[in-house]
Every structure is written in C-alpha cells, then in structure tokens.
Amino acid sequence: MTEATRAIEAVWRIESARLIAGLARMVGDVGLAEDMAQDALVAAIEKWPADGVPDNPGAWLMATAKNRAIDRMRREKTYERKREEVAHDTGVLFAMERSDFEAAADDEIGDDLLALIFTCCHPLLSREARVALTLRLLGGLTTGEIARAFLGSESTVAQRLVRAKRTLRDAKVPFEVPRGAELEERLGSVLEVIYLVFNEGYAASAGEDWVRRDLCEEALRLGRILAELAPAEPEVHGLVALMEIQASRLGARHGPDGEPVLLLDQDRSRWDPLLIVRGRQALERAEALPGPLGPYGLQAAIAACHARALRPGETDWVRISALYDALAQISGSPIVELNRAVAVGMAFGPEAGLELLDRIKDEPALQNYHLLPSVRGDLLEKAGRTEEASAEFERAAELTQNERERGLLLKRARLQVD
16 A cells, blocks of 8 residues: 555545544535545545655645536536525525635535534434445545444445435535424434444444454444534533543453453552543533533443443442433433332342342333343342343343454353352
8 A cells, every 4th residue: 555545544534534524514515525525535546656645635735626616516517406495495696606606615624524423413314324335425435344343234324325425415404503392302322323333343243253343442432523523512521421431441341352341340550540531520510511421421331330440349339320310311211210120239139139120021122131140140140040131141142243242251151050
C-alpha cells in the first residue's frame, strides 16, 4: 500500500462524515450526497498518487466535492427541479442563481453533522437499517466492514443501505435537526443506535470474538461528537459516560487466549484510568443539567459504582440496587429487571435475587435470551444449589450464539458437578 493510498484511507475515515453532511445540506438527499462524496474520493485516488497529498486533504476533498456537486446538479437538472419544488411548497416564486448556490455551499458546517446523525437514525428506518446507515455515512465503514461487524452477508447489508436511502428520499425526509418535542423523541433513536453499536463490540452477540474493540471505539467516537454538538442534552452525556466507563474494562474482559473474563473476576489494574476519569466527567455534566438522570445517566451511575471499587468486595451493591430500582421505574424493561435481580442478589443475598427472577421468568422477551438462565445459574450457584445451577448454565450455553461465551457457560456447568 502506497503512502498516498494510506493517506486517502485515513482522510476518508476522518472526513467522510463532514463531507457527506455538507453535501446533504446542499442537495437534501443523503444518498445523492454520498455519491458526490465518492466522486471526490475517486478524484483523490486519481490525483494524489501523482501530485502528492495536499497540505489540507480534508479541505481539498470538500472543495472538489462541492465543485462536482454543482456541475452534476446542473448536468442532471437537479437544481432546476429543486428550485421548482421549493417555490411550489412555499408559495414563493424566486430565482436562485448559480452564485447563490455556491455561496450556500461555502457556509460553515454548523448543524450539518448533527442533521446527518438524525437523518441516519430516522424512525422511518428499521433498527438494522439505522445501524448500517450510521456506520456507513458517519463511521466511513465499507459495506464489507459493516457485514463483518454484524456477521451478515455483504449483499444483505448493501441492499439494506440502498433501501434505507431510498426510503428517506421517497419520504422526502428533511435534512435538518429536529426541534422541540420532536428533538426529544428522535434523540432516543440516535442514542439507541450508538449504544447498539457499542454493545455489539462490548459483548458480541455471535461469532468467535467476545470483544470487538473497533465497534466500541466507533460508538465512542460518535457519542463524543454528539456530545459536542448537543451539549444541553443530559442523556447524551449520560450515554457517553456509560460507554467511557464500560470501555475502560475492555482490556480486562478477556484472557490471553480471548476467553471471556466476568466483571467480578477481572484484574482491575488493567482498567483504563483515563477512560474512567472521562466517564466520571461526562456523568458530572449530565448531573449538572436540569432534571433527573435518564436511563443512560442512571446506567452510567451504576458503572461509576463499579469503577470506584478497587476490589470486587468493595462494590456498593446496595447503591447499585437502588439505582436499578430507579431505572426500572422509568424503563419498564425486562432486561433492566434481569440486571436488577443480579444487583439485589449481590446486595441482599441470592434468594432475594431469585425471587425477582421468578417474577420475570415468563416475559416473552426473555424466553430465548441466554442471560436469563445464565443469571439464574449464577444465583443458584451462590445459593449452593449446584445441580440446578449446572442445568441453567447448560441451557444458557444452548441459547447463546457467541462461541467464546458458550465455552465459558459450559465450563461453569461442569464445575457445578465436579
């Protein structure tokens, strides 16, 4: 790989989101904006190896993309059509000359990147489509990289991306940052997508790898960008705090051969202190804003309790249990109730945790969720009911799709009967 090729790949990964965002503001269509950004990338591939990498490669790409966008829009008469649509929709007849369009293209990025985030995570799209489009347009990942990250086929991901962009175009979804009540509603979708990406990296749902650090880092990058763009939103800081603190444990979550290491068994000296500090600072920003902590902020507070404990025995499980009580009141999620059972079991004894599990054992969302029997097995083990624990760990092993996790669960099942 040549120096120019490496530079192109690095610059594209860093600048592609800003490039697509700026172009989407111009044309109002993220699919068309991505095509135009790709045109600029092709130009860089053609010119940089011969002419050298520009001093400001990001600015070169943006200028090239803008010029090609203007030429392409003129050639395809997109400009005239959009002028007629705007005039029809507003009831105002006006003429926008090329010079006006060029001036608009030279505006500051402003809210463009934030608008791109909200567009990629529009509720019209399925959850899978939102994740794929976000990683594609904001993360700069290739279709193949997205497919490998979520263990899907490249053709399926490609079709999902095409359908997502077509859905946004056909619905004429405005390229803008929502306001008022719509902002709060749409923000939840954005945060969900970012955390889904992070969680897939933190504990891969399938495949041979227990941890996918690249996905965690990408989610963290997106979360940090969002926090800079929306500093008055406490849940944004709450999510960033949660991811920073959880990411601090990544190096301790697996052994030398990639095998999973559970939280209470981890070498805490391997936790990243810088990420813990950043997480606490983000949590403080969330707490300083008006209103009580939301779901992500409460989960970050729980993570902070673990981070403060130098040894597992120093963990304040009573406080964690209280935080889960507050989280359960505002979320109503069976997954939260499952985690609350763990905390209650640690704070007040395994039988108390098992009592909570009995209340949710018939929840439809948990019937094929491997962590339900896994948690039950753990609590049964602590209660000395080893044969029952072994059966639960075996059941959990049957349900998980992750090979590393299956190995850990089967090992725990065997230990109960040895």
